[in-house]
Amino acid sequence: MSNRDASSLGKNTLIFYGAGSMAEAILRGLVEASLTSPNNITVMNRSNADRLLELERQYGVVPATTEDLKKSALTSADVIILGMKPKDSANAIKALQPLLRPEQLIVSVIAGLSISTIHQLLGREQPVVRTMPNTSSTIGLGATGISFSASVSASQREFALAMFNAVGLTAVVDEPLIEAVNGVSGSGPAYVYYLMEAMINAGVQLGLTPEAAKDLTVQTVRGAAEMVFTTGENPGELRRKVTSPNGTTQAAIETLDHYSFQEGMNKAIVRCADRAREMGDAIRAEAVDSK
Numbered sequence: 001m002s003n004r005d006a007s008s009l010g011k012n013t014l015i016f017y018g019a020g021s022m023a024e025a026i027l028r029g030l031v032e033a034s035l036t037s038p039n040n041i042t043v044m045n046r047s048n049a050d051r052l053l054e055l056e057r058q059y060g061v062v063p064a065t066t067e068d069l070k071k072s073a074l075t076s077a078d079v080i081i082l083g084m085k086p087k088d089s090a091n092a093i094k095a096l097q098p099l100l101r102p103e104q105l106i107v108s109v110i111a112g113l114s115i116s117t118i119h120q121l122l123g124r125e126q127p128v129v130r131t132m133p134n135t136s137s138t139i140g141l142g143a144t145g146i147s148f149s150a151s152v153s154a155s156q157r158e159f160a161l162a163m164f165n166a167v168g169l170t171a172v173v174d175e176p177l178i179e180a181v182n183g184v185s186g187s188g189p190a191y192v193y194y195l196m197e198a199m200i201n202a203g204v205q206l207g208l209t210p211e212a213a214k215d216l217t218v219q220t221v222r223g224a225a226e227m228v229f230t231t232g233e234n235p236g237e238l239r240r241k242v243t244s245p246n247g248t249t250q251a252a253i254e255t256l257d258h259y260s261f262q263e264g265m266n267k268a269i270v271r272c273a274d275r276a277r278e279m280g281d282a283i284r285a286e287a288v289d290s291k
């Protein structure tokens with residue numbers, strides 16, 4: 001990340017409208033990398049003031065605990081990050097309508113919610129950055145897909161990229177591909193954790209202690225990801241290097257093939273992207289209903 005990126009972050013005031021796990025992953029990354037002062041970050045949610053005070057205690061961010069504080073923070077912030085669940089988003093975005101100034105930037109992390117639905121809910125073409133991050137942003141290793149509405153300015157674009165580059169890697173994609181990003185990397189950490197759960201359980205079944213099974217699994221997944229990253233070799237090539245002809249790995253991979261591992265992963269990721277579109281359609285229906 002360049003100094004120019006960092007300075008573009010530092011000048012702006014941000015409000016996390018919805019301060020749950022994804023919001024925390026991003027704000028923690030920003031604060032811990034010292035890319036903006038915590039004083040520039042306000043957090044708000046629907047009703048859980050304790051949660052906001054906890055975020056203040058941990059990261060030094062500013063809690064908006066009363067309706068007046070919420071309104072004034074939403075009105076004054078340069079950037080509003082939509083961080084609520086998809087089911088809560090239509091009402092939350094409609095509530096923004098009377099508060100927004102035309103130059104405020106909306107950044108959404110909400111699965112399925114399209115830029116056009118946000119415009120419909122707001123009743124105007126506010127600049128919108130639609131993203132699909134993941135929770136690894138917490139440790140600066142996030143992977144975020146980003147797309148922009150037509151009216152996002154060059155400096156707002158730079159800001160949004162700086163914000164997500166601060167917590168990991170970014171990929172700018174055309175908006176219709178955000179669901180694909182959701183399928184691969186937005187939900188992706190859960191597939192890897194699920195794989196790890198299965199590896200740990202099998203290790204325990206074979207007699208390892210839970211601690212040893214966990215430590216060996218974590219280091220294996222970490223090492224495998226790092227091997228792909230540092231060598232630049234394809235996962236397929238690296239897999240072949242582990243797989244001796246007629247050896248133990250071949251026996252394991254054949255068993256995975258017998259249980260249609262590749263097909264299962266493929267179907268899971270395609271289903272994930274479809275589910276994002278379904279969720280987006282449900283929000284769009286709420287936008288249309290309210291007209």
Ligand SMILES: NC(=O)C1=CN([C@@H]2O[C@H](COP(=O)(O)OP(=O)(O)OC[C@H]3O[C@@H](n4cnc5c(N)ncnc54)[C@H](O)[C@@H]3O)[C@@H](O)[C@H]2O)C=CC1
Pocket residue numbers: 017018019020021022023044045046047048083084085086088091092109110111132133134135186187
């Ligand atoms: N958790 C993940 O791995 C990822 C989540 N996302 C997206 O991030 C969004 C948030 O997900 P999580 O952080 O997991 O959810 P969460 O349930 O942890 O947080 C949602 C927060 O929004 C607040 N909220 C709801 N309605 C509100 C309103 N009207 N005004 C103010 N605050 C309101 C809730 O109080 C809660 O604090 C979702 O839309 C999800 O699709 C995107 C990528 C990854």
Ligand SMILES: O=C(O)[C@@H]1CCC=N1
Pocket residue numbers: 111182186187
């Ligand atoms: O499960 C979900 O709907 C969210 C979106 C991406 C990751 N978690």
